[in-house]
Amino acid sequence: MAAPLVLALVAAVTVRAALFRSSLAAFISERVEVASPLNAWQRVVEGLALLDLGVSPYSGAVFHETPLMIYLFHFLIEYAELVFMVSGLASSDSLWSFSLVQFKKQKLLIELDKYASDVAELIRTPMEMHYIPLKVALCYLLNPYTVMSCVAKSTCSINNTVIAFFVLATIKGSAFLSAIFLALATYQSLYPVTLFAPALLYLLQRQFIPVKLKSKSFWLYTMQYAALYLCSLVVIICLSFFLLNSWDFIPAVYGFILSVPDLTPNIGLFWYFFAEMFEHFSLFFVCVFQINVFFYTVPLAVKLKEHPMFFMFVQLAIISIFKSYPTVGDVALYMAFLPVWSHLYRFLQNIFILSCVIVFCSLLFPVLWHLWIYAGSANSNFYYAITLAFNVGQILLISDYFYAFLRREYYLTHGLYLQRQDGTEAMLVLK
Amino acid sequence: ELLLSPLPAGGIAATFQFRTRWDAAPGRVSHYRLFPKALGQLVAARGVRELHLALTQGFWRTRIWGQPPLQAPAGAELWVWFQDTVADVDKAWKELSNILSGIFCASLNFIDSTNSVTPTASFKPLGLANGTDHRLLRYAVLPREVVCTENLTPWKKLLPCGSKAGLAVLLKAERLFHSSYHSQAVHIRPICRDASCQAVSWELRQTLTVVFENFSGTQGKKDWSLFKMFSRTITEACPLASQSKIYVDTSVKDKELVEVTPSPTSLHEAIVQGEKRTYAVYDLLSPSLFNTSRSLNVQLKMTWPQDSCYIHYQPAQDRRRPHLLEMLIQLPANSVTKITIQFERALLKWTEYPPDPNHGFYFLPPSGALVPSVIAMKELDMEQSPLFTSL
Numbered sequence: 001m002a003a004p005l006v007l008a009l010v011a012a013v014t015v016r017a018a019l020f021r022s023s024l025a026a027f028i029s030e031r032v033e034v035a036s037p038l039n040a041w042q043r044v045v046e047g048l049a050l051l052d053l054g055v056s057p058y059s060g061a062v063f064h065e066t067p068l069m070i071y072l073f074h075f076l077i078e079y080a081e082l083v084f085m086v087s088g089l090a091s092s093d094s095l096w097s098f099s100l101v102q103f104k105k106q107k108l109l110i111e112l113d114k115y116a117s118d119v120a121e122l123i124r125t126p127m128e129m130h131y132i133p134l135k136v137a138l139c140y141l142l143n144p145y146t147v148m149s150c151v152a153k154s155t156c157s158i159n160n161t162v163i164a165f166f167v168l169a170t171i172k173g174s175a176f177l178s179a180i181f182l183a184l185a186t187y188q189s190l191y192p193v194t195l196f197a198p199a200l201l202y203l204l205q206r207q208f209i210p211v212k213l214k215s216k217s218f219w220l221y222t223m224q225y226a227a228l229y230l231c232s233l234v235v236i237i238c239l240s241f242f243l244l245n246s247w248d249f250i251p252a253v254y255g256f257i258l259s260v261p262d263l264t265p266n267i268g269l270f271w272y273f274f275a276e277m278f279e280h281f282s283l284f285f286v287c288v289f290q291i292n293v294f295f296y297t298v299p300l301a302v303k304l305k306e307h308p309m310f311f312m313f314v315q316l317a318i319i320s321i322f323k324s325y326p327t328v329g330d331v332a333l334y335m336a337f338l339p340v341w342s343h344l345y346r347f348l349q350n351i352f353i354l355s356c357v358i359v360f361c362s363l364l365f366p367v368l369w370h371l372w373i374y375a376g377s378a379n380s381n382f383y384y385a386i387t388l389a390f391n392v393g394q395i396l397l398i399s400d401y402f403y404a405f406l407r408r409e410y411y412l413t414h415g416l417y418l419q420r421q422d423g424t425e426a427m428l429v430l431k
Numbered sequence: 432e433l434l435l436s437p438l439p440a441g442g443i444a445a446t447f448q449f450r451t452r453w454d455a456a457p458g459r460v461s462h463y464r465l466f467p468k469a470l471g472q473l474v475a476a477r478g479v480r481e482l483h484l485a486l487t488q489g490f491w492r493t494r495i496w497g498q499p500p501l502q503a504p505a506g507a508e509l510w511v512w513f514q515d516t517v518a519d520v521d522k523a524w525k526e527l528s529n530i531l532s533g534i535f536c537a538s539l540n541f542i543d544s545t546n547s548v549t550p551t552a553s554f555k556p557l558g559l560a561n562g563t564d565h566r567l568l569r570y571a572v573l574p575r576e577v578v579c580t581e582n583l584t585p586w587k588k589l590l591p592c593g594s595k596a597g598l599a600v601l602l603k604a605e606r607l608f609h610s611s612y613h614s615q616a617v618h619i620r621p622i623c624r625d626a627s628c629q630a631v632s633w634e635l636r637q638t639l640t641v642v643f644e645n646f647s648g649t650q651g652k653k654d655w656s657l658f659k660m661f662s663r664t665i666t667e668a669c670p671l672a673s674q675s676k677i678y679v680d681t682s683v684k685d686k687e688l689v690e691v692t693p694s695p696t697s698l699h700e701a702i703v704q705g706e707k708r709t710y711a712v713y714d715l716l717s718p719s720l721f722n723t724s725r726s727l728n729v730q731l732k733m734t735w736p737q738d739s740c741y742i743h744y745q746p747a748q749d750r751r752r753p754h755l756l757e758m759l760i761q762l763p764a765n766s767v768t769k770i771t772i773q774f775e776r777a778l779l780k781w782t783e784y785p786p787d788p789n790h791g792f793y794f795l796p797p798s799g800a801l802v803p804s805v806i807a808m809k810e811l812d813m814e815q816s817p818l819f820t821s822l
Contacts (some may be wrong), residue, residue, distance in 0.1 A: 042775075050744070
């Protein structure tokens with residue numbers, strides 16, 4: 001299993017190195033789909049230059065990275081390309097290990113007596129699952145979105161690495177490491193705080209603690225995990241304060257993420273709304289949009305409390321779709337998980353249309369950008385139309401997978417061939 | 432002697448010169464002492480009065496590096512003045528080129544009548560001469576000759592101390608041939624033995640010029656040291672040498688100062704190629720030099736003088752304040768200085784669009800104040816000066 005992975009890593013490094021040296025690197029790093037105001041490389045360089053000049057990097061409205069990131073690049077600026085390649089490889093490696101652990105766990109969970117009698121074809125065989133880790137690694141490494149994100153030197157790759165490490169630490173059962181990586185991920189971009197719920201559910205499941213609100217052990221474990229997480233978060237924030245001797249980074253990073261003042265177009269939903277809104281309502285709509293990201297956690301936790309890994313995947317996808325400044329790097333992260341659920345393929349209803357939508361929108365982004373900005377024959381409505389279509393495609397993809405997952409669970413417990421009371425074939429409908 | 436000259440483009444040129452003097456009566460050979468026997472026999476038995484052989488690899492880039500200290504064309508160059516006792520100059524020339532080919536392991540035996548000429552006006556004897564009969568001069572160049580270690584080794588063997596002591600310990604092939612320019616030469620000529628010029632001595636001058644360039648690509652890293660150039664340091668002077676010195680060119684060029692460590696024995700000023708130059712001198716024979724450390728590693732550091740370079744930058748905040756950039760820079764004379772700023776466009780909210788937005792946006796023009804340098808200021812009587820002097 002290791003040899004194909006090494007081959008995949010070598011191929012990925014070659015592709016990235018070739019693109020770094022070509023003239024496409026400059027073109028890709030300017031694309032708004034790949035570099036957002038939060039994670040563009042030029043902004044990191046600007047922040048470092050301001051730091052060298054003695055001015056606080058947060059005094060302008062350009063730099064929105066965290067102090068730990070400034071110091072990381074302060075020492076590694078000469079090896080920037082190497083850092084991004086290594087972070088890409090590290091993410092893919094942790095995703096590979098995650099799927100490996102997942103696959104091993106799956107072998108142990110064959111509780112055939114719980115399932116109905118004729119669902120043998122639904123159970124995943126070890127043969128099928130043998131190649132999933134490699135597919136996950138390939139899906140992350142050779143995904144054009146990831147490659148572009150790495151070549152553009154967007155710090156999204158580093159955020160993805162931290163989240164990948166968090167997922168790996170969670171599935172290995174280490175609450176301590178999982179809390180630390182989650183704190184780092186939250187510190188970098190605020191939204192991974194919603195991943196607390198799936199991680200907690202998974203760790204509870206692993207410890208065989210049932211999720212009942214009255215159970216004392218449940219609250220005890222929750223408090224422990226929350227305490228670990230909050231303490232690491234506090235430590236990291238205080239460390240950032242001591243690095244730069246000011247609290248400037250909090251409004252510049254988190255205030256920026258939450259209040260969305262910069263309306264640079266990106267593949268998200270925020271920019272056009274706020275460009276066209278009455279000032280009077282902007283605060284209200286900012287709150288509505290931000291609540292949208294955090295809102296789905298509770299219903300999903302209630303529905304998917306038996307399947308925390310799928311919950312983690314859906315939560316990651318929701319973050320990538322609804323965050324304030326998404327980029328294709330965020331999309332690539334949850335897409336890397338799709339091979340893990342490849343057994344749901346038979347239940348997906350619209351997969352062909354949705355993949356076409358996503359591919360065509362990705363291809364149309366640069367076209368309409370050019371038409372709008374350079375040719376002047378289109379306007380922002382055109383670009384937002386593609387953004388909307390892309391996001392709708394993603395939302396439908398996630399809901400398709402969600403529905404497929406629920407259907408499979410239903411079939412597993414009630415048998416594959418459903419019958420009504422009178423013996424005719426029944427159809428499963430989502431209500 | 433070793434002369435180290437930092438070059439304008441960041442490289443460094445090292446020129447070695449070894450002079451050996453042989454007090455021998457012409458015609459009667461008695462005692463070679465420090466003069467190499469192989470070359471001494473050329474003078475004594477082959478009727479050579481002056482010999483100049485140069486083996487060069489690389490191209491001296493005059494436009495970037497300036498004037499070379501010693502000129503030599505690429506390849507092998509040999510020109511010889513024979514003594515007037517030689518009857519058949521061409522035969523002596525052919526034999527001489529074969530002998531030299533054997534001594535220096537270079538293919539000088541390819542020198543024959545097809546590539547030798549007898550210049551009539553370009554070359555004059557560089558040593559003592561009793562009139563110049565141009566039929567005794569022969570000149571040949573082999574441009575395709577390559578210089579390599581086999582040529583360096585016999586060259587080094589001609590030195591009195593060899594490569595065991597003195598400046599010649601620095602001459603290691605693996606560093607010398609990784610250079611941008613390498614030229615080694617042998618010159619033999621008769622000179623006056625003393626001021627009264629009653630007797631003639633033979634002078635053997637061996638020179639080696641090598642140029643090292645730094646290809647690391649990072650700007651400003653122009654620090655050199657003997658160890659960095661030759662991967663060796665000097666441990667002692669040659670005991671047979673009556674004089675052994677290192678000269679480092681520390682003249683200020685384009686506002687760049689050269690700092691040398693350890694501190695030199697003395698300073699020497701000279702007018703070279705029309706310019707006044709300062710040299711830091713290390714005398715290897717003075718006892719104070721090797722007192723503190725057993726080896727001498729001369730280090731050169733290029734520093735820019737710290738003149739006032741002030742930058743004040745206040746970045747903008749969207750919709751709150753503009754950018755402010757103030758710079759105090761020194762503009763070099765007769766040049767154009769360009770300052771570029773990269774900017775990104777931001778998307779405006781619909782309430783912020785000005786009328787006729789396709790017109791574009793205006794940039795605030797920079798305003799500059801010229802501060803004249805103090806040297807150019809003259810005393811002015813402010814009350815009586817007319818208006819145009821205050822513009």
